[in-house]
Amino acid sequence: MKQYLDLMRHIRDCGVSKEDRTGTGTRSVFGYQMRFDLAEGFPLVTTKKVHLKSIIHELLWFIRGDTNIRYLVQNGVNIWNDWPFQSWLNQTGQADDFPMYTPLWREQMKVFVERIKEDEEFASSYGDLGPVYGHQWRNFEGVDQLAQVVEDIKANPDSRRLLVSAWNPKDLPVMVKSGLPPCHSLFQFYVTEGRLSCQLYQRSADVFLGVPFNIASYALLTMMVAQVTGLKPGDFVHTFGDAHLYSNHLEQVEEQLGRQPFPLPTMAINPDVSDLFAFRFEDFELQGYQAHPHISAPVAV
Structure with a gap:
């Protein structure tokens, strides 16, 4: 996970100080991209232990349209x-x-x-939480985007319109009341040579706490969609708008940057599942995950 550590170093060394909605303060950059070849292993951060159970359940929660x-x-x-x-x-x-x-x-x-x-x-x-991710993925003004994109990948894999958007301006005022407007706001699939890749655009990224979850979640989603469409996993490309480190995370960042990454684990998925909406928690097994201890930090609300 050198890419992730490089992102934190880049923000630490090149970022600017910015105020933010929470009043915490951040060190921030605008515009950054990481790429992970999913054939090389499952991109789960190893320089601190990440709670994979939360990532899988959250992704299944999104997929089922729950909020x-x-x-x-x-x-x-x-x-x-x-x-x-x-x-x-x-x-x-x-x-x-x-x-x-x-x-x-x-x-x-x-x-x-x-x-x-x-x-x-x-x-x-x-x-x-209001009409956040799961709602928009499955019911964007009456459109089940997730089901549609799966069918579109099968029917027209060369399409340049294989997108799912969580950013619905009409619903933003409702989302703000009890949650957040979507941070990971749009993703696009791309098929070439029998491999499915996914690019995420994330408008706002809490790099220390949130981004390890986002990387693993969208990598897993890519693998799941690849399986149900008869493709092999390709790349996960992570593109950022405002990527930031909160000022009360900087000590934790230094601790993490002082650790050496372990080899990436692998993710085994039940090969019998052919319907994206039929996956259960038990269908996933992380293999060979070695990680440094967890590093706690407060969430900026």
Whole structure:
């Protein structure tokens, strides 16, 4: 994963200081690209341990068109909790009682998550992120983009229109209320010599926390779509708009940059699955993953 470490170094050395929506502050660059040949291994960061279970469940959640965190938290995935939790605090007048990231805030988060798990009505009211990724992939103004792109790859692999967009200006005001406008906003497939490649355009990228998830998620999606369309995985190309390191992640970045990467693992996918919407968590097995210990850092909300 030299490409990822090079991106962090580039931002550290060449980025500019910018303020941001969260008030945290960032070091930022505009415009950057990485490329991963999926034949060389599964691009999961090895200089810190990455929680693959969260990545797989999140991707399956997107694919099924779900936007409520209930499925995620019931499967032990907590990566989306901060936004609906903070929205709930704001809506119910509790935000001043539970300042963000304090011990009290974290304890109240546990209460919120348990209610999401156990109370379907509460989850329906406060667990939904709005019409974010899964909704746009499967129901963009009535269009199931994901199902359509799979059929288009099969029918016309040379097409230059094999795109899926999560950026729907009409729905942005609704997304902002309880979540975020899509950061990984558009992806395009490309077929050549029996190989399927995918390029993602990510308008905004939290490089330390989010990007390792994004790389693995879209690499896995590429492999899944390749399998159900009878192709071999090609390249995953990751293109960025604003790629940034938050100011409260810089010490963690230095720690990670001081580590040597291990060889890439491989991802085994159940070969019997031929329908993109039939994949389950049990259909994936990561093999040979060796990684340095996890490095924690706060999410900027």
